[in-house]
Amino acid sequence: MALDTPTLRHGLALIAAKMEASADELNTVDGALGDGDLGVTMTRGMREIMKVADDLPDDVGMALFGCAQAFTRISGSSFGTLLATGLMSAAKASRGRTEVPWSEMSGLLQGAVQAMSARGKAELGQKTVLDPLDAAAKAAADQSDGPAVLAAIDRAVDETMDAFRDQQAQVGRARIFGEKSVGLDDPGMVALRRVVDGLKAP
Amino acid sequence: MKKILNDPTVYVDEMLEGLCAAHPDNYRQVGDAGRVIARADGPIDGKVGIVSGGGSGHLPIFTGYVGKGLLDACAIGDVFASPSVEQMADAIRAANGGAGVLRLYGNYGGDIMNFDMAGDMVEMEDVSATTVLLADDVASASRAERDKRRGVAGMVYAFKIAGAAADAGKDLAEVTRIAQKAADHCVSMGAALTPCTVPQAGKPTFELGEDEMEMGMGIHGEPGVWRGKLRSADEIAGEIMDTLLADQPLGAGDRVSPLVNSLGATPPEELYILYRIVKQRIEEAGAQIMMPLVGRYATSMEMTGISITLCKLDDELEGYLKAPAHCAFWTV
Numbered sequence: 001m002a003l004d005t006p007t008l009r010h011g012l013a014l015i016a017a018k019m020e021a022s023a024d025e026l027n028t029v030d031g032a033l034g035d036g037d038l039g040v041t042m043t044r045g046m047r048e049i050m051k052v053a054d055d056l057p058d059d060v061g062m063a064l065f066g067c068a069q070a071f072t073r074i075s076g077s078s079f080g081t082l083l084a085t086g087l088m089s090a091a092k093a094s095r096g097r098t099e100v101p102w103s104e105m106s107g108l109l110q111g112a113v114q115a116m117s118a119r120g121k122a123e124l125g126q127k128t129v130l131d132p133l134d135a136a137a138k139a140a141a142d143q144s145d146g147p148a149v150l151a152a153i154d155r156a157v158d159e160t161m162d163a164f165r166d167q168q169a170q171v172g173r174a175r176i177f178g179e180k181s182v183g184l185d186d187p188g189m190v191a192l193r194r195v196v197d198g199l200k201a202p
Numbered sequence: 203m204k205k206i207l208n209d210p211t212v213y214v215d216e217m218l219e220g221l222c223a224a225h226p227d228n229y230r231q232v233g234d235a236g237r238v239i240a241r242a243d244g245p246i247d248g249k250v251g252i253v254s255g256g257g258s259g260h261l262p263i264f265t266g267y268v269g270k271g272l273l274d275a276c277a278i279g280d281v282f283a284s285p286s287v288e289q290m291a292d293a294i295r296a297a298n299g300g301a302g303v304l305r306l307y308g309n310y311g312g313d314i315m316n317f318d319m320a321g322d323m324v325e326m327e328d329v330s331a332t333t334v335l336l337a338d339d340v341a342s343a344s345r346a347e348r349d350k351r352r353g354v355a356g357m358v359y360a361f362k363i364a365g366a367a368a369d370a371g372k373d374l375a376e377v378t379r380i381a382q383k384a385a386d387h388c389v390s391m392g393a394a395l396t397p398c399t400v401p402q403a404g405k406p407t408f409e410l411g412e413d414e415m416e417m418g419m420g421i422h423g424e425p426g427v428w429r430g431k432l433r434s435a436d437e438i439a440g441e442i443m444d445t446l447l448a449d450q451p452l453g454a455g456d457r458v459s460p461l462v463n464s465l466g467a468t469p470p471e472e473l474y475i476l477y478r479i480v481k482q483r484i485e486e487a488g489a490q491i492m493m494p495l496v497g498r499y500a501t502s503m504e505m506t507g508i509s510i511t512l513c514k515l516d517d518e519l520e521g522y523l524k525a526p527a528h529c530a531f532w533t534v
Contacts, residue, residue, distance in 0.1 A: 061326075062326075065323070065326050068323070069288070069291075069323060072286065072287035072288050072291075072323070073286070073288050074286075078312070078315060081287060081315050081316060081319050084287065084319060085319055085322070088319070088323065088326075091326065092322075092325075092326070095326070119315060119318060119319070120315075
């Protein structure tokens with residue numbers, strides 16, 4: 001069992017559809033702690049990816065590179081640049097292969113967390129999208145088939161969001177809101193939650 | 203807002219179209235959106251490429267300095283806004299003559315994130331890229347926190363010196379080292395008398411009283427050192443020179459190139475009034491002036507104000523500063 005470009009293409013279509021359906025929700029949660037355009041960023045980014053989806057090469061790394069490149073076509077969002085950074089990290093790690101075993105998903109996620117942390121100058125524990133991504137990487141560590149990896153990630157994202165909900169945001173624009181961020185989910189975490197929801201669709 | 207334009211949303215695009223139409227022997231537009239300006243005769247095979255980028259509104263910075271012995275390509279954002287990652291990647295590609303590319307630009311968060319990401323992207327295409335950041339504005343952070351300083355007019359020296367080193371056939375590591383040395387040897391400080399208006403915003407970026415000035419203000423209106431009554435030319439030049447010389451002392455036998463720069467609306471007449479004090483202070487320190495620059499080299503739209511930059515030279519930097527270079531705004 002492995003991730004190949006047709007599987008990736010299928011997953012991207014699921015995520016793109018979910019982002020269209022979640023755009024208003026993401027704009028609203030982002031509006032409470034940021035500038036309120038996260039839904040716009042995610043839908044526009046996924047639309048750019050869908051434009052190139054049919055032409056993605058069989059090399060999984062180059063396919064992920066194509067996704068990162070497409071996502072950066074929308075300018076003006078640092079969250080978009082961070083997501084593209086994560087995709088680039090995975091692209092580099094899988095370059096030259098047409099199949100990447102699901103057992104490597106944990107490592108790909110871990111690499112993405114490190115790259116995004118460096119670029120965004122944020123650390124784990126500061127209530128950002130990095131926290132559930134890191135938890136997902138750890139949860140996926142012992143899994144070797146696709147559905148089990150997704151189930152483990154799904155649980156890890158939920159648990160991490162529960163754990164961070166009542167903490168104060170420490171980095172990025174949400175930090176400015178200080179105590180008001182207590183009790184509210186981090187917008188980036190909600191976006192990740194909806195991405196995973198999209199992948200769970202039958 | 204009182205500006206000569208058609209539509210604020212295409213302000214930059216129409217500006218770039220006109221720039222290339224006026225100087226087709228020097229500039230050409232590349233990239234999907236035309237937001238990358240490259241040398242008309244580039245990329246140059248086997249030469250290290252120099253690429254820069256940043257917001258519009260600072261001509262000749264950044265775009266203007268694309269030319270022989272200067273930059274190979276440049277990514278342009280909206281006025282005072284970072285270009286996109288894709289535009290930066292396109293600029294790197296347009297500058298790449300197969301010997302690698304130096305990214306040389308100002309120390310601003312959004313530009314760094316996007317240029318780093320663009321570097322990741324071209325790395326997948328086996329283009330190697332290095333980075334040197336300009337952080338020459340002494341008013342923006344103390345010398346101990348030099349990595350937090352903003353990049354301002356010192357960029358002109360870095361573009362010139364790095365461009366000449368690349369023209370001389372140096373490899374990427376050498377060009378990067380020399381550019382870093384040039385960047386490390388530049389200190390700048392400015393003063394603003396009036397704000398400017400970003401076309402898409404339609405309102406001035408800040409307010410300043412009729413008889414007020416702000417010392418140390420950044421080129422996008424970032425807060426400076428003090429705000430108060432307008433002072434005389436000699437007092438303004440004296441305070442800036444004192445600050446610059448305290449930050450990067452000059453002594454007997456040192457060589458330095460000074461740049462007295464207009465932020466846009468200040469006329470050359472006033473720059474020359476300031477230059478008297480710049481010369482006097484450098485000579486009092488026992489240092490020697492090489493290739494003084496006076497004029498509009500790095501601007502902020504129609505802001506009234508000035509900046510002074512000192513680039514301390516050694517034999518290597520002096521040689522590259524004096525080497526031939528040409529763009530529509532500057533010929534050496």
